[in-house]
Amino acid sequence: EGMALPRRIFPPEKICMDWQQRQRPGAGLFNLGNTCYINVILQCLTYTAPLANYLLSHKHSQSCQQQGFCMMCTMEAHVGKVLCSSASAVLPGAVLRDLKFIGEEFEYGRQENAYEFLRCTLSAMHRACLSGHHEQETTIVHRIFRGFMKSRVTCLRCQGVVDSYKAFLDVSLDIRAASSLITVLEDCVTPKQLDQKDCFRCSKCKKKAAASKKVTVHHAPRVLMLCLERADQRTGTKISKFVEYPEYLDLRPYMSDT
Known part of the structure; x- marks a missing residue:
């Protein structure tokens, strides 16, 4: 509805949401000073079953044409190292070595934002998968993590509506104002009146x-990543409050009706 579908690089029918190999808990990651923001994202991605299945198959590296740095090859090696190691912890050496290629803003040894590292990592993986293809084509990264948000603006004069859609990973x-994930999501889908200065010209x-x-969430991804904003944008301090979340999340109350 209202969205152009991209061409396919990775067929969705090849994605397996369950672990294809029985996996015991893998190795932990050593924290070398201020590298915890890297470790937490690497561990989250390592234990995302459909992504790990693909990386453990070595399908990317077998056909990779990247010259030099390739984030998919780096992740493939990292996930294999973590899940197949008998050690209690390993060093994410390749990721630390290529930190500047993942994001120019990252500097080894300095405290950084885990959310920004996640976004840069996914972007680097997506670029590696494109490998000369048009940017609108769909990669394994988008097949797993991409969804669509629907924004509906309703004219309060005539009740006319304007819908728009935006992809997200x-x-x-x-x-800041919530103590549970459910409360945050309910607030997100609650209609909010636009400021008068932001009033729009109704097409009706x-x-x-x-x-x-x-x-609202118009099309849910196979794996939904919800990132809690732990950094206060005004003060720069960390928000350390406890946020309750359910073991299973029903997305239906937050989805579009159509």
Whole structure:
């Protein structure tokens, strides 16, 4: 509905959501000073079953044409190292070595934002998968993590609506005023009135009018990444509050009706 479908690089039917090999808990990761933001993201991606299945198959490295740094090859080697090691912990050496290739803003030994590292890592993996293809084509990264948000703006004068859609790989959540994930998600999908200065020109009544905006998940990804904003954007301090979340999350209350 209202969205152009990209061409395919990785067929969705080849994605297996369950572990294809029985896996025991793999090795932990050594923290070399301020590298915990790297470790937490690497561990999350390592234990994302459909991604790990693909990386453990070595399908990417067998056909990789990248010259020099390749994030998919790096992740393939890392996941294999972690899940197949008998050690209690290993060093994510290749990732640390190529940190500048993952994101120019990252500097070894300095405290960084885990969320930004996640976004840069996924972007680098996506670029590696493209390998000369058009950017709109779909990779294994997008097949697993990409969803679509629907934004509906309703004119408060004539009730006319305007829908727009935006792709996402993760959802960043403001937790400052909430103590549970459910509360945050409920607030996200609650219609909010736009400020008068942001009022839009309604295409139905042809006038500028006050409006409300509601954002919902229109198409859920196979793996939904919800990122809690732990860094206060105003003060730069860490938000250390406990946020409750359920073991199983029903997305239906936060989905679009159509």
